[in-house]
Amino acid sequence: MNQPDVLISGAGLAGLCCGRRLAQCGVSFQILEASDAVGGRVRTDVVDGFRLDRGFQIYLPEYPEGRRVLDYGPLDLRPFTRGALVRIGGRFHRVADPRTEPLTAFRSLFNPVGTAGDKLHLAPFKWALDGGTLEQQTACPDVSTLDLLRGEGFSESLLDHLFRPFLGGVFLESDLATSSRFFRFVFRTFAAGGGAVPAAGMQVIPDQIAAGLPASAVRFGARVQAVGPAGVHLADSTALPARAVVIATEGPEAARLLNGEVPDPGSNGTVTLYYAAAHPPVREPILVLDGERSGPVNNLVVMSEVSPAYAPPGQALVAASVIGVPPDSDADLDRRVRGQLTGWYGSAVGGWRLLRVYRIPHALPDQSAGVLEPWQRPVRLRAGLYVCGDHRDNASIDGAMTSGFRAAQAVMEDLSEKRA
Secondary structure (H helix, E strand, O other): OOOOOEEEEOOEHHHHHHHHHHHHOOOOEEEEEOOOOOEOOOOEEEEOOEEEEOOOOOEOOOOHHHHHHOOHHHHOEEEOOOEEEEEEOOEEEEEEOOOOOHHHHHHHHHOOOOOHHHHHHHHHHHHHHHOOOHHHHOOOOOOEHHHHHHHOOOOHHHHHHHHHHHHHHHHOOOOOOEEHHHHHHHHHHHHHHOOEEEOOOOOHHHHHHHHOOOOOOEEEOOOEEEEEOOEEEEOOOOEEEOOEEEEOOOHHHHHHHOOOOOOOOOEEEEEEEEEEEOOOOOOOOOEEEOOOOOOOEEEEEEHHHHOHHHOOOOOEEEEEEEEOOOOOOHHHHHHHHHHHHHHHHOHHHHHOEEEEEEEEEEEEEOOEOOOOOOOOOOOEEEOOEEEOOOOOOOOOHHHHHHHHHHHHHHHHHHHHHHHO
């Protein structure tokens, strides 16, 4: 292909959405990707017939940018049950959405997951978060999620047994130091449409976006080593000129390539262990939470109950997720996880086969209170140099996609001015 106007470093969701918008507007570009496939952190590996997302991930169908960009029909989204099983006092207790399971929700008033007053207050709290526009919600004063929830009067019991494990799995930190603005966005979006995964795994999302790009738009095995005033240098010393460069990588790599001009936002990490089981320990697509906070497992899902395509016929795929990246070896972590889950499901856990351990130290950018002030950070560093990713918007699939669109808009504005 001829030398493109724009070079994009990174074929994750931000880079793909940046390229998508440039293509729509007739601007030539090429995406440089160090790995062998698109997706960045949103990838799916096939191991012995099992589909393993790189770390437990969930897609919220009510993401505003996702609804605009993606064709949901081919994704074949498979929903999770709206509720959770919470482990407290050696038993599982069901927390249900009253809109889908009113009787179960009523019965849950009397279980130990918080007080009855907590549960009665959840409905008006949700209505308050649903009020007004999303822009108004994300413009509210930014405090920690913990301070917001305590300010609402929720008990420490509910915080410890439900909010810490549930939101800990979303934020990848259980102190609930994450911005209340991000909490408002996630809670509102989740309440509106629940959570789901594509039937064939999360990889389908970036693959669908990439399929709409021009042929040869993505160059694989091309690691950007440095950014110059008029292009980039690859790790193999190849120099590629461009009128504009977009850095569409995770936060730490963006900080390196831009020599600190964009600071490293810090990261929240996670580990997911995938097991093959002869029989599913839970026979529904529901999130299981460690309300006892005994660790190391924070949450568990039987992915083959969400979508049967995640496992070969007659087998079950169990995903057990840990908040943070502990220093244990894979073998030691597996032993600790099995010890905890044996207490949950009995000796059958000993027969589960460990398929793979995914350690993801940079799973999400840190978004502690104050980071999302403003809600969106600039994507234009100066004419000709741009940056996008979930660290420029919010730490979600939607944030990554939105930032890619914003970066493309900034590129086109500047290129149009130069041509004029």
